[in-house]
């Protein structure tokens with residue numbers, strides 16, 4: 001009787017901590033069982049391990065058929081590639097948002113006009129056409145409230161394109177854009193307005209989608225599209241590794257801001273994220289959750305671009321993102337700001353390998 005209760009208690013603890021553990025005997029996984037489970041439509045999958053209060057949605061394939069190109073999206077695209085919008089005519093949006101790298105930049109930090117260095121890694125833009133929770137702002141720190149507001153900021157940033165907004169119409173007219181704007185906004189148009197530039201860029205960005213991968217084939221019903229290891233990685237992503245607390249839905253982001261102890265306080269690349277704009281201590285070190293779609297080509301990762309090894313990223317998540325010792329850091333950086341959704345995970349080396357393999361399929 002005594003033993004009976006003890007086992008029952010263990011079972012309950014196990015269930016409450018990890019959700020219903022499926023396809024598992026002691027610590028060994030039954031891969032054939034996981035395969036059968038995840039071959040089902042996503043609506044029949046076991047719910048992921050998610051803390052209370054998180055408003056998650058299930059993973060989903062990229063179904064979005066690219067919006068047909070219109071004169072407006074074509075105009076936005078040519079503006080995105082237009083170097084005349086920089087002070088020395090060498091930098092366009094595309095210089096730091098490379099279509100071959102999920103519209104991110106393979107360099108740790110991007111270089112703007114005259115090789116000036118910014119302090120953050122360029123963000124991938126290819127998720128902007130996907131269904132994602134309403135964004136609470138753009139940039140790693142959310143300082144732009146809307147995409148219309150965001151797209152004009154790189155133009156005036158001294159480390160990026162370094163021009164004045166007033167000069168934009170003249171620059172575009174000299175580069176022969178007036179007829180293109182007239183074709184979209186009406187033949188009577190005498191001059192280009194900056195809000196039309198923003199509207200065209202935003203409309204183009206909303207047509208971007210990540211390149212579908214084997215993971216999409218799997219979600220669309222091809223059970224052979226993922227290997228056994230990758231299926232175990234998918235299972236861990238949804239359960240024991242807790243990733244779906246923040247990376248969920250079609251775009252694999254909650255579009256929220258979290259502190260993952262990545263401020264590098266007291267070091268050269270110190271960056272306090274959202275706090276620098278809001279001055280609200282509860283925003284200290286918070287950065288926007290990036291989409292994990294096409295992750296294998298959007299490297300390097302995180303706002304600082306200092307992570308280049310995906311297995312290493314998984315390993316620090318596994319350790320619960322310990323705060324590195326800080327030198328010369330202000331007092332606020334010594335307080336505990338780590339997001340409560342981040343916890344040590346207890347993944348084995350094999351489990352970390354499987355999770356890494358799965359991430360590469362996204």
Ligand code: HEC
Pocket residue numbers: 080091092093094095096097110111112113118120121122123124125137138139140141150151152154155159160161201205288
């Ligand atoms: C010199 C490099 C550079 C140039 C040029 C550049 N960007 Fe960026 N872009 C970045 C970096 C770096 C970030 C992240 C900056 C931050 O968080 O402070 C970023 C962020 C963004 C974001 C935010 C994405 C999100 O998910 O929040 C958008 C949208 C964007 N850029 C669009 C553009 C457009 C449109 C242009 C051209 C008008 C442009 N960028 C030009 C480097 C650049």
Ligand code: HEC
Pocket residue numbers: 124237241242243244245246247257258259260262287288289290291292295298300301302303304313314317318339341342355359
């Ligand atoms: C508490 C929310 C949260 C959880 C849980 C979480 N992440 Fe993240 N993830 C983030 C945020 C926020 C960033 C950006 C942090 C930064 O740049 O400082 C990020 C960045 C990443 C990046 C870098 C992507 C890029 O393009 O730069 C990867 C890869 C990643 N997470 C994978 C994972 C994996 C794997 C798990 C599960 C083990 C996980 N995340 C769990 C919020 C979370």
